[in-house]
Amino acid sequence: MDASLTPSDWTSLVAQCPELGQMPFSLQTGARLRVAEQGDVLFREGGRPQAMLFVISGELRLVRVSREGAEIVLQRSNAGFIAEATHESPQYRGDIVAAAATCYVAFPLDVFEATLRVDPLFRQSWIDRLAGEVRKLREQCERLGLRGAGNRIVHFIESEGTQGAIRLKQSRAAWAGQLGLTREALHRALARLSSQGAIEVDGRVIRLAR
Secondary structure, three states: EEOOHHHHHHHHHHHHHHHHHHHHHHHHOEEEEEEEEEOEEEOOOOOOOOOEEEHHHEEEEEEEEEOOOOOEEOOOOOEEEEEEEHHOOOOOOOOEEEEOOEEEEEOOOHHHHHHHHHHHHHHHHHHHHHHHHHHHHHHHHHOOOOOOHHHHHHHHHHOOOOEEEEOOOOOOHEEEEEEEOOOOHHHHHHHHHHOOOOOEEEOEEEOOOO
């Protein structure tokens, strides 16, 4: 699917993803709603950037392939923008791939850049967003440096959650990859933390025990 968005469509998307409410009217009018199937490659490394992508549901990944043929995940997005540096680069720095069936909004790159230049409120919100992404990357580097799956899980809940709890927006397998763990290691660690009374697991909600 590749469709333009009506005002009603946009209202529905903002209800689902409040961050889209910050998008100026100039970006709303040119946005396209698209759907990708699992495994689809949206853009290739080295290609010329054409759009800024905002994930509504599913998961997009920015990936590269090592010399040994292993996939290196540079970024995951289950909600929000991916490859934010695109608008400052003459080419994509990796492939953008759908890790699951994904619904996303594509903003034309030229319109996005023009809006940043002329809209100070949007420019400041974008700067604030990039600062937040830097903070998340620092926390991720700190988390991946921790020894033990349990420590990484607790760190994730403390840094990414609200009031000591998180609601997973991705699959357990995707979360395991984000933590630098196998799915089996994540499952064992959750079971161990739960049996120790350190966490409480209720479906997609995981909270630290008080």
